C-alpha cells in the first residue's frame with residue numbers, strides 16, 4: 001500500500017522514532033509547528049477515528065499520556081495540544097490516522113485563530129438531536 005506511515009512503521013522510510021510497541025509507533029513530525037511536535041500513530045492502517053479498530057485506538061490512548069508528558073517536559077513546554085485531523089476538509093494530508101502532540105509555550109501564537117460563534121436560538125438543540133439520532 002502506498003502509505004507513508006505504513007512504510008515508516010515497516011521500517012522502509014527513516015524517522016526519528018520515540019517509542020514503539022506492537023500496535024503503536026511514535027515519531028517526531030518531519031514538519032513541526034513547534035519543537036518536539038510528535039505523531040502518535042496506530043500501526044494498523046486506518047484513515048479516520050471512526051474506521052479504526054477499538055484495539056488500535058485503545059493502544060494509542062494508552063500511550064498518549066505518557067508520551068505527551070515526556071514531550072512537554074523534554075522541550076520545556078507550558079502546555080500542549082493533541083490534534084487529530086480527520087478528512088481533507090479538516091486538514092488531514094496523510095490518510096493514515098495519527099494524533100499530533102504539539103508542545104506550546106505561553107503566548108507562542110501557534111493557533112491564534114479560533115473562529116468561535118454563538119448558535120442562534122434553537123439550533124444547538126436541533127443539531128444535538130440530529131447527532132443523537134445517529135448513535
Ligand code: 5GP
Nearest residue numbers: 004015027028029030031085091092093094
Ligand atoms: P495531517 O495534516 O495529515 O494531520 O498531518 C500529517 C503530518 O505528517 C504533517 O504534520 C507532516 O509534517 C507529517 N509528515 C508527512 N510526511 C512525513 C514523513 O515522511 N515523516 C514524518 N516524520 N512526518 C511526516
Ligand code: ZN
Nearest residue numbers: 003006045096
Ligand atoms: Zn497506512
